[in-house]
Amino acid sequence: MSESRKKVVVFRKLPDDLLERIRAQHDVTVADPRRPDELPRFRAALHDAQGLIGSSFKLTADDLASAPALEVVSSISVGIDNYDLAYLKQRGIVLCHTPGVLTETTADTVFALVIATSRRLVELSALVREGQWTRNIGEELFGWDVHGKTLGVLGFGRIGQAVARRAALGFGMPVLFHDPFDVPVPSELAGRASRAPFEEVLARADIVALTLPLAEETRGLMDADAFSRMKQGAIFVNGSRGAIVQEAALLDALDSGHLRAAGLDVFAVEPLPQDSRLRTHPKVTPLPHIGSATHETRRAMAELATDNLLKTLAGQPPVAAFDL
Numbered sequence: 001m002s003e004s005r006k007k008v009v010v011f012r013k014l015p016d017d018l019l020e021r022i023r024a025q026h027d028v029t030v031a032d033p034r035r036p037d038e039l040p041r042f043r044a045a046l047h048d049a050q051g052l053i054g055s056s057f058k059l060t061a062d063d064l065a066s067a068p069a070l071e072v073v074s075s076i077s078v079g080i081d082n083y084d085l086a087y088l089k090q091r092g093i094v095l096c097h098t099p100g101v102l103t104e105t106t107a108d109t110v111f112a113l114v115i116a117t118s119r120r121l122v123e124l125s126a127l128v129r130e131g132q133w134t135r136n137i138g139e140e141l142f143g144w145d146v147h148g149k150t151l152g153v154l155g156f157g158r159i160g161q162a163v164a165r166r167a168a169l170g171f172g173m174p175v176l177f178h179d180p181f182d183v184p185v186p187s188e189l190a191g192r193a194s195r196a197p198f199e200e201v202l203a204r205a206d207i208v209a210l211t212l213p214l215a216e217e218t219r220g221l222m223d224a225d226a227f228s229r230m231k232q233g234a235i236f237v238n239g240s241r242g243a244i245v246q247e248a249a250l251l252d253a254l255d256s257g258h259l260r261a262a263g264l265d266v267f268a269v270e271p272l273p274q275d276s277r278l279r280t281h282p283k284v285t286p287l288p289h290i291g292s293a294t295h296e297t298r299r300a301m302a303e304l305a306t307d308n309l310l311k312t313l314a315g316q317p318p319v320a321a322f323d324l
């Protein structure tokens, strides 16, 4: 066996050809820790693993501590909130992720929720499916215009900017955005998007789209106070991470009629528990975390994550390392 072969644990399904690419260079264990029957094999494989590739599993400091030879974690996601960043940094383990390749697809999902909530698409489609479309609909079932409304974007990174482009250039929507960093307005949005303080975005937007990453500073950011600052009858859309939202406060704002609707692709606990009121609330359009879930984009993410893994294990700079 070649000296350069290393041990890799693949903890989320990869396309066969990418798995073969990894197998050609390294010894691979495939084990999905989300499956109780595979968890023991996953944990056992960590002991001599040098590379991990996967997503959608919270890797704790305990998991990482049981992998003393670990060199790289290659996440098939842009979000890195499943990893203990301080611990990875302290150990000098490289964390890679997949920014860029999912930007447009995730922005499509967020904008789909903007339209679905405003025009009540899911609710009205269900009415047709259930055989309730027996006469022309009355105004109690009308939706609200999207074009021309003010969109608030919280988090003006790649995805936030892509949502803003759709809104401003496609739907004639003035955009107000807030970002903790001093992000400049992209030239194509000049005169159409402007920076504003967090509270002002909430107070002036008809529709607020959340595209911030989850970090200690953003956890629970959308609380009762934040929702109360939103316009009466405004719509809230979340395409980033559920834990940025205090879900009980969101439910209160919907129940009281202060908010008109919410479109949610992400939740504090996923999959969404059966007893969550967000699952069945008439004003909520829930999606099962499909932000990047298209054939093309998931393929591109898996390819990028594989490149990141193989380059790092070969001692080369990965395409996209997260700056720990």
Ligand code: DGY
Binding pocket: 055, 056, 076, 077, 078, 079, 080, 102, 240, 291, 292
């Ligand atoms: C991401 O890439 O972070 C998406 O949310 C999928 O997990």
